[in-house]
Amino acid sequence: MTETSDNTTNRRERWYRAVAATAGVAGAVALAVSALLVLFVLRGYGDHPLDSPRWAALKAELARTPRDDPAARAALVKRLRTLDAELRTAYFARRRRLAIGAYVVCAAAGAALAAGAIALRLRRRPARVAGAAPNRERAERAARRGRLAVAACGVGLAAVGVAGVAAIPAPRTLSPPSRPPVRPVEVATVEQTPWARFRGPGGRGVVVHRNVPTDWNAPAGENILWRSDAIPLPGKSSPIVWAKRVFLTGGTSEQREVYCLDADTGQRLWTRTVPAGGRSPEFDESMGTGWAASTPVTDGRYVCAIFPTGDLVCFDFDGQRRWHRNLGTPDSAYGFATSLVMHDGRLIVQYDQYDDAFDADKPGTWRSRLLLLDPASGETLASVPRPVTDSWTTPVVAELAGREQLITVGNPLVIAHDPADGRILWQADAGGPDVAPSPVVLGDRVIVAVPNAYVFALRGAVELSDGRQRVIWQANEVTPTICSPVSDGRRVFALSSWGTLACYDAATGEAQWLRDFGGQQFNASPSLVGETLHLTDTQGVTYVVSTGPFDFDDTAAVDANDGEPVVGGIVQDPTTGKRIAAPVRTCPLGEAVYGSPAFQDGRIYIRGRTHVYCIADAEHTQETP
Amino acid sequence: MRRRRWMLLVLPVAAGVVIASAATHLVAEQRFSVPELSEDYVPPDVPSPAPRSRTMQYVDVAVLAAFLVVASAAALRFRSRGGLVVLTLLALGYFGFYRRGCVCPIGAIQRVCPVFDVRALVTPDAAAAEAHGLSAERIAEAWRARAGDFAAAETSGRGRDFVLSLWVGPDSKRTLGRIGRERIAPPGDAPPVPLGELVRTEMRPVLRFAHGVPWVIVAFFALPLVATLLFGRTFCAAVCPLGAIQEAVALKPVQLPAWLGHGLGLFAYVYLAAAVLLATTGGGFLICRQDPFVGIFRLSGPVIMLLIGAGVLVLGVFLARPYCRFLCPYGAILRPLSRLSWRHATITPDACIRCRLCESACPYGAIRAPNTGGRPAPRRRGKLTLAALLLVVPVLTAAGAWGGAWLAGRVARMHPTVARAEAVHRELAAHGAVRGDSDVTEAFAGSDVPVDMLLAHGRAVRRSFAWATPVASGFIALVVALKLVSLAVRRRREDYAPDRALCLSCGRCYASCPVDHARRLERKGARPPAELHATD
Incomplete structure (x- = not known):
C-alpha cells in the first residue's frame, strides 16, 4: 500500500516537473515575443505610412516646384505615387508581422496558463481552515472595518476627485462672438461708391460715375491698367468691388473658391477654398451655368458667396472665414445661379428650386425659400417658403410705392417680400419658366422680363384695392432670356441673348427703337453709363452705344459711321420701319466674357474666361501708381 | 518507465521549440527589405468592414441567450x-x-443611455414612403431643402441611405416640429402627408433610446x-x-x-x-x-x-x-x-456542516460566515449607528450633488466638443482668428463648422453637464451612504451563504463542499463518510 502510494506521488512529481517546465518555457517565449513586439512598436513599427520623412520631403519638393513646370511636377507626382505604394505595402507587411507576433504571444501565454493550471492541480494540497470560528462579535468587527474602509474610500474618492477636477483650469465663457468686430472698410466719397453686388448699386446696372472708359483694346494693351494672373477656377459670376478690393468666385465640380484681388494692381491677395458641405448637384453641364455663377456680395465688412452645391460662405476682408453653411443642395435645371443680396444688415438668399410635385396651391410642396441671414454669424433670421420653382434671377430691394420691397422673379410668380422679415407682400402671375433676367424697379413700378414671353411693367403697390390690374403694360418686341433689363427712368432697355436691343417707353411699353448686333451671343447684362449703354458679348467685345433718342428723319445721323457697316450700327424704328446708322464703339477684350462688368471711378473691371481686366483711360492709368 | 521519463523531458523542449520557431518567423521577416514595386502597381482595395449581417445579429443574441x-x-x-x-x-x-x-x-x-446632444438625424422611412407612393429620394430632397432652417446641416447619401445631420439650437424641437407638420404631396390625387410621418428622426435630446439604438x-x-x-x-x-x-x-x-x-x-x-x-x-x-x-x-x-x-x-x-x-x-x-x-x-446542496472549507475556496470574498454565537454586541449601539447612517444618506447625497454642481464647468472640459470650443475660443480671443496653432484648432480650421456653431454647441454641452454632473456625483455619494447603511444592518446568518451581490456563481465552492462531494459519491453509487451528515 505504502509502495503504491509512493509510486503515485513520484509519478505526480515527475509530471509536475514536466508540466511546470512546459509552463516556464511557454511563459518565457510569451514574454520574449511580447518584449520583441513592444520593441518593434517603440521603433516605429506601427507608425502611419504617410508619417515617413521621405514622404514629407517629397511633398515639400512638390510644393516648391513651380506650377508652370508640368514635366517636373508630373515626375514628382509619379515618384510620390510609387513611394506611397511602397510605404503602404511595407506598412501592411509590418502589420502582418505584428499580428503573427500577437498570435504567438497568445498561443504561448495560453500554453503557459494551461500548463500552469495543470501543474498547480498536480500539487494541490488539501484545503485548510484558518483562523477562529466565526461568531457575532467577529461579524460586528468585520462590519465596522468595512464601514471604515468604505468611509475612507469615499473620502479618498471625494478628495482625489475634487482635487483633480479643481486642478483643471476654470472654464472659459464661450460667449459669442468674442472675436474683435469687423470694421467696415470706409467708402467716403461718391467716387468710391462700391459695386458691391450683381449689377452694382441697387442691382440697377446704372453707373453713377461719368468718367468710365469708353474705348479700350485689351489684345493691343490700350487703356488696360492691369490684367490679373490666371484665376485658378472658372466662373460665370461677375466681379464686385469695394474700395481697393475686387472679389470674385470660381468653381468646378470638385472645388469652389473665393478670390480677392487688389483693385489697383490685380494682384491676388487671397484665395479661399469653400468647404464642401453638400452633395454635388446634377445639371446639364453643356446647358448649365457652371459651378460659380452666383455673384458674391459685400457690405464692406463681410463677403458672402453661394454655390450650386448649396454652400454659403462668408469671409471678412482679410480672408478669414467667418462662417459656412450648407443650405441643402438645390435642385436647379441649369445649376443654381441666383446672386446674393445684402440689405440693412441682412444677407438675402433667394433659394428657389425645382420640385416634381410642386403645386402653388399646396404649401407642403413648396421647396423654394427666401432666407434672411445675419451676415456676422450666418444665423437664420427668417425662412419664408415661396410658391415658385427654380429660377435664376437676382432680387432687388427698392423703395416702391412708399415702402421698401424686395422684388423677386420666379416661376410662375413675381413675389414682393418685406425685406425686414421676408413675409410676402404681394405676388403677381408675371413670372415664367427658365426665368433669368433680374427685375428693375422704376418709381412705383417693377419691370420684369420673362424669356420668350413678355416684358411686363407691374404696379408695385402692396394693396390694389381699387380693382386695378397689377400689369400696366406688356411688350414682346424683344424678350431677354439671360440679360437683365436696365432703365434710365424714362426708358427700359432690354437685350436678348442673341443680340437684339430694344428700347421701350417706360410709361407705355411702346418700343421706340430696335438695334441688332448681328447674332452675337450676350450673357452679360447691359450697363447704363450716362447716355450710353455698355453691352459685352460672350466673345469679350464690349459695344458702347448711345441710348438715343434717334431722329429717324435726320439724314445726317445715317452717315455717323461713315457709311461702313458696323455690328449693331443700324437702329430701326419698329413702327415706321425706318432705319438709320448710329455710332458703335467696339472694345475687344480678347477672351470670352460671361459676367457683367463692375464699374468704379474711372475704371471698369471685367472678368474674362481666365483673367480679370481693369480698364482705365490712359490719363487715369498714368495717375495711378 | 524509462521511455516515459524520456517523454517527460521531450514535452517542454518540444513545446519550446514549436513556439520559439513561430517566434523566429517574426525576426526572420524583419531581415528582408521592403518589396520593390513595379510601375503598374495597383493599390489594393481597402474595403471598410461590413456591418454584421442581420442573420448573424440574430445568431449572436441567440448564442448569448443560450x-x-x-x-x-x-x-x-x-x-x-x-x-x-x-x-x-x-x-x-x-x-x-x-x-x-x-x-x-x-x-x-x-x-x-439617452444622449443629450444638440444634433438631430433625419432619415427617410422607406416603408412609410412606399405606403404613400413617395420615393425615399423625394423625401430626402424635401428635407434637404429645409436644411437652411437649421444652424448647419451635413448631408450624406441618397435615397434610403440619406442622412441629414442637423445641428440645431435651443429652438431645435420647435423647428423640427414645424417642418414635420409641413405636407408633401404624393403623385395623383392622394392627400398630402406630413413630412414628419415619412422620416425617422433621431433627435438625441428626446428619442435616442427609442430610435437610435439597434x-x-x-x-x-x-x-x-x-x-x-x-x-x-x-x-x-x-x-x-x-x-x-x-x-x-x-x-x-x-x-x-x-x-x-x-x-x-x-x-x-x-x-x-x-x-x-x-x-x-x-x-x-x-x-x-x-x-x-x-x-x-x-x-x-x-x-x-x-x-x-x-x-x-x-x-x-x-x-x-x-x-x-x-x-x-x-x-x-x-x-x-x-x-x-x-x-x-448555493454553496451546499443540503444542510451546511460549517466546515468552513468554502471560505478558503472562494477567491472573491463572496461567502458570508454565520454571525451567531459569541458575545452579542449591544443592540442600542447598533441601532444608534444605523440611525445615524440613515440620516447621513440624504446629507451625503446632497453634498455630493452640490460638489458636482460646483465642479460641473470643469468636468465639462472632459467633453471633446467643450475642449475644442475652448481651444478655438482661446485663439479667437488672443488673435481674433482661428490660426490653427494647436492640432485641435488646426483640425477645426480645416473643417466646415462655423465658429459660432462650435461655441453654441460647446455651451449646450456645458448646460447638459450642469445638471448631469450633480446627478452623477450625487449618485456616487448615495452609493457610498447606502453601502455604509448596508454594513450597519444586522442580518442573522446561521450558515455559510454566498453574498448574492458579490457572488459570481463561479462554482469553486461546490468542489470544496464535503456535502456536495458526498452527494456526488452517492450518485456514483459509492457510500459517503457518515460524519459528513453531521453538523456541529
Missing part, C-alpha cells in the same frame, strides 16, 4: 464547476476572440439583467468574455480582507457614473475606450492599451478578476439586481 441558460443551469441545477469552466472558455472564444469583444453588455450601457444592443444589455434577476450573476460566471479571460488566468488567487473588498468595490460605481455622464452628454464611450481586454481580443490596439490589459491579467493571476470586482460598471448594475434574484446558486 449561454445564459446553460450557465444558469450549470451553476444552479447541475452545480458543475467543470461545466462552467468549459462554458467560460467557449464564451472567451466566441464573445471574446471571435466577436472581438463587441458587442458586450458592459459597453451597451452607454448605448442605451435592438441587438438592447438585447445584449437586457438579457443578462433578466438572467441576473432570475438566477444571480451567472452571466459573470461563464458568459462575459471579460470575466472569462480573467477567470482563465486566476491560477493562484489570494483572498483580500473583506473590508478592503468593500472599499474597492466603490470604484465600479464611480466608473459607471463617469461613463454614463460622458455618454449622455455625447462625450464618447469611456468604457469602450478604456476596455483593458478588447485589444487582446482583437490582437491589435494601442500599445498602452495592450500593456494595461496584460498588466490586469498578470494581476489577475494572484487577485482573481480584479476588473470584475472593482471596476466593471455592468457588475455595479448587476450587484443590486442579484440581491433580488429569484433563485441563486
